[in-house]
Amino acid sequence: xxxxxxxxxxxxxxxxxxxxxxxxxxxxxxxxxxxxxxxxxxxxxxxxxxxxxxxxxxxxxxxxxxxxxxxxxxxxxxxxxxxxxxxxxxxxxxxxxxxxxxxxxxxxxxxxxxxxxxxxxxxxxxxxxxxxxxxxxxxxxxxxxxxxxxxxxxxxxxxxxxxxxxxxxxxxxxxxxxxxxxxxxxxxxxxxxxxxxxxxxxxxxxxxxxxxxxxxxxxxxxxxxxxxxxxxxxxxxxxxxxxxxxxxxxxxxxxxxxxxxxxxxxxxxxxxxxxxxxxxxxxxxxxxxxxxxxxxxxxxxxxxxxxxxxxxxxxxxxxxxxxxxxxxxxxxxxxxxxxxxxxxxxxxxxxxxxxxxxxxxxxxxxxxxxxxxxxxxxxxxxxxxxxxxxxxxxxxxxxxxxxxxxxxxxxxxxxxxxxxxx
Ligand code: LLP
Numbered sequence: 001x002x003x004x005x006x007x008x009x010x011x012x013x014x015x016x017x018x019x020x021x022x023x024x025x026x027x028x029x030x031x032x033x034x035x036x037x038x039x040x041x042x043x044x045x046x047x048x049x050x051x052x053x054x055x056x057x058x059x060x061x062x063x064x065x066x067x068x069x070x071x072x073x074x075x076x077x078x079x080x081x082x083x084x085x086x087x088x089x090x091x092x093x094x095x096x097x098x099x100x101x102x103x104x105x106x107x108x109x110x111x112x113x114x115x116x117x118x119x120x121x122x123x124x125x126x127x128x129x130x131x132x133x134x135x136x137x138x139x140x141x142x143x144x145x146x147x148x149x150x151x152x153x154x155x156x157x158x159x160x161x162x163x164x165x166x167x168x169x170x171x172x173x174x175x176x177x178x179x180x181x182x183x184x185x186x187x188x189x190x191x192x193x194x195x196x197x198x199x200x201x202x203x204x205x206x207x208x209x210x211x212x213x214x215x216x217x218x219x220x221x222x223x224x225x226x227x228x229x230x231x232x233x234x235x236x237x238x239x240x241x242x243x244x245x246x247x248x249x250x251x252x253x254x255x256x257x258x259x260x261x262x263x264x265x266x267x268x269x270x271x272x273x274x275x276x277x278x279x280x281x282x283x284x285x286x287x288x289x290x291x292x293x294x295x296x297x298x299x300x301x302x303x304x305x306x307x308x309x310x311x312x313x314x315x316x317x318x319x320x321x322x323x324x325x326x327x328x329x330x331x332x333x334x335x336x337x338x339x340x341x342x343x344x345x346x347x348x349x350x351x352x353x354x355x356x357x358x359x360x361x362x363x364x365x366x367x368x369x370x371x372x373x374x375x376x377x378x379x380x381x382x383x384x385x386x387x388x389x390x391x392x393x394x395x396x397x398x399x400x401x402x403x404x405x406x407x408x409x410x411x412x413x414x415x416x417x418x419x420x421x422x
Contacts, residue, residue: 036284047258061277068092137190156201165200199237214264285373308343
């Protein structure tokens with residue numbers, strides 16, 4: 001459920017008509033709903049209320065500090081994967097002891113930054129990383145709390161580019177080596193072992209791979225405890241999928257996912273962490289865009305929008321589908337026709353959908369891409385020197401610009417002409 005519905009014939013974000021936002025801020029623009037973010041975060045909390053837990057929002061999905069503050073104020077932790085995301089979480093007021101640092105390539109500088117600013121745990125992904133982290137923490141007179149990210153070699157049955165839990169993926173330590181790595185960790189002066197971490201992929205629409213992976217985690221917890229390690233936290237990762245269309249069967253609900261966690265690791269007495277991103281933010285956002293031209297091609301009509309692949313990369317990158325709906329509600333029985341919906345960027349990959357059945361649209365009309373709140377704005381680029389798309393947050397009948405559209409002059413001003421060019 002989200003809070004983007006038609007009222008009086010106009011698509012609204014909560015109580016704000018999208019026409020009003022388009023007029024005030026221009027298009028393209030991302031629009032997020034406070035009520036939807038709040039509701040989705042609450043569903044995960046509820047799914048884990050049977051145990052001590054922390055829901056760490058995966059900042060990579062939507063890193064605007066207003067979104068992070070909203071979730072942080074509700075009690076969320078944050079899962080970050082770079083010094084930049086760590087700084088955003090801190091700027092949003094999230095305390096260090098609610099920040100988990102993941103990622104395969106943490107640098108020495110990022111480790112120092114997090115140790116200095118406070119950290120709940122590092123999810124360590126390799127032995128060289130473990131050694132470096134120990135050295136740095138010890139040199140600061142600290143012990144870094146860690147979980148080792150274990151790769152369970154489970155097929156997440158999702159898009160190949162976002163599956164992470166198979167042995168051929170770059171992520172984590174092979175589960176067969178985990179006991180050796182924990183033994184090494186226990187002997188390092190700058191390391192404190194606190195738990196185990198896993199993340200098997202994103203947009204999972206089936207609970208079976210989670211169950212398979214978490215059963216392996218339960219076995220590993222028992223084995224590591226038998227080896228003498230104090231495993232008190234389990235980080236189950238993120239990855240629960242969302243419905244991207246209204247006609248498909250919906251993926252499992254957070255409450256069902258929570259039950260899988262309970263069934264598999266619930267009896268171990270560990271604090272549970274999860275790192276959902278898409279499921280909290282995905283359906284809490286839309287990308288609002290305007291039709292620039294309607295162009296008749298050979299046997300097809302192109303709807304040319306002012307949003308492009310640089311603003312919403314997912315279709316070009318993963319062949320992802322986002323429902324595109326008109327902001328002005330079509331009349332009952334309005335006829336539909338096929339459109340190829342494209343952006344202005346100069347490559348054929350800048351195609352959002354081919355042959356989509358939509359009600360007739362004309363230049364100047366507004367459309368909304370649904371389910372664009374996660375991995376939308378964060379993946380945007382300035383390709384074709386198109387300014388980064390702005391973001392708006394709605395709450396009830398209020399809205400605020402939470403990231404401004406930068407002027408082109410500001411983008412160009414970052415470039416430098418070398419002195420030798422005169
Ligand atoms: N934790 C870790 C360690 C992750 O790598 C990810 C996502 C998450 C949590 C959050 O997963 P989620 O709950 O959002 O599925 N750009 C792609 C998605 C990449 C996901 C990468 N890792 C897309 O647009 O589909």
